[in-house]
Amino acid sequence: MQPVAFLTQHGKVPLLVDALAPLGWQVFGVTGFDTDLLGSFAGEQPRFMTAAECALRKAAIAAELAGTAIGIGSEGSFTAGPYGLGTLNQELLCCVHLDEGWAVTARAQQLCTARSWQVTAATELETILPTLPNQQLLLVKQGPRLAKALSVAQARRHCVDWLDAGPVQLEYDLRAHCSPERQQVIRLAAENLYQRLQRRCPHCQTPGFWPEQALSGLPCADCGQPTQQARGHRASCQRCDYQQDQLHSGGYADPAYCQYCNP
Numbered sequence: 001m002q003p004v005a006f007l008t009q010h011g012k013v014p015l016l017v018d019a020l021a022p023l024g025w026q027v028f029g030v031t032g033f034d035t036d037l038l039g040s041f042a043g044e045q046p047r048f049m050t051a052a053e054c055a056l057r058k059a060a061i062a063a064e065l066a067g068t069a070i071g072i073g074s075e076g077s078f079t080a081g082p083y084g085l086g087t088l089n090q091e092l093l094c095c096v097h098l099d100e101g102w103a104v105t106a107r108a109q110q111l112c113t114a115r116s117w118q119v120t121a122a123t124e125l126e127t128i129l130p131t132l133p134n135q136q137l138l139l140v141k142q143g144p145r146l147a148k149a150l151s152v153a154q155a156r157r158h159c160v161d162w163l164d165a166g167p168v169q170l171e172y173d174l175r176a177h178c179s180p181e182r183q184q185v186i187r188l189a190a191e192n193l194y195q196r197l198q199r200r201c202p203h204c205q206t207p208g209f210w211p212e213q214a215l216s217g218l219p220c221a222d223c224g225q226p227t228q229q230a231r232g233h234r235a236s237c238q239r240c241d242y243q244q245d246q247l248h249s250g251g252y253a254d255p256a257y258c259q260y261c262n263p
């Protein structure tokens with residue numbers, strides 16, 4: 001088995017183990033570095049890198065701390081969902097191979113329920129708390145005060161105690177070990193990482209040869225002119241720049257997307 005170091009403070013190792021075992025990889029957790037220094041969910045530290053940069057940085061730190069050739073870092077983000085509906089949880093897993101000199105970044109995303117409430121009276125808790133899913137932990141905020149990873153009973157106690165001093169903010173704790181929904185997205189990202197690692201450049205065998213870049217130009221169904229709709233995807237090798245296009249077979253764009261038919 002190849003030892004693979006995963007930098008995590010929040011117990012995500014079991015979420016990756018099964019997906020990566022077929023590679024002969026033994027994923028183990030590395031602690032000893034405060035990942036919150038790179039930015040954290042509850043907002044105590046400002047972020048100064050993109051999610052992908054953060055995941056890559058963590059992967060390299062993991063390998064360096066553990067003295068392994070391969071390291072993995074993860075990073076999750078939450079943004080407003082498409083059309084402003086719900087919350088989109090995106091999870092990145094970056095894998096670096098320090099000896100071979102490559103990095104592969106996998107992604108998964110899913111709409112999630114990231115609910116929050118402004119609580120002004122204890123009676124409101126009686127309508128909020130019974131609706132919460134099992135195993136979803138909570139956090140409670142009031143000004144500079146913050147309590148995390150709370151069960152429903154603990155969250156109730158904090159809210160009731162702190163309400164004397166004014167309204168409290170009650171939220172889902174979205175850190176991975178507190179959120180079953182997020183754990184599911186991280187599992188999907190691990191499967192995506194496995195698939196990307198399997199795809200090697202036909203020219204130089206570097207992993208991560210993945211059809212990521214959309215190619216526009218799908219012909220209009222009415223006039224046949226190229227549109228901005230994707231006609232396929234391009235894979236590019238990060239090492240030797242070899243490229244391969246995978247075009248959708250047949251298919252036409254809706255004329256609604258055509259700048260000639262529907263300018």
Ligand SMILES: [Zn+2]
Pocket residue numbers: 201202203204205206237238239240241242
């Ligand atoms: Zn290549």
Ligand SMILES: [Zn+2]
Pocket residue numbers: 220221222223224225255258259260261262
């Ligand atoms: Zn057209």
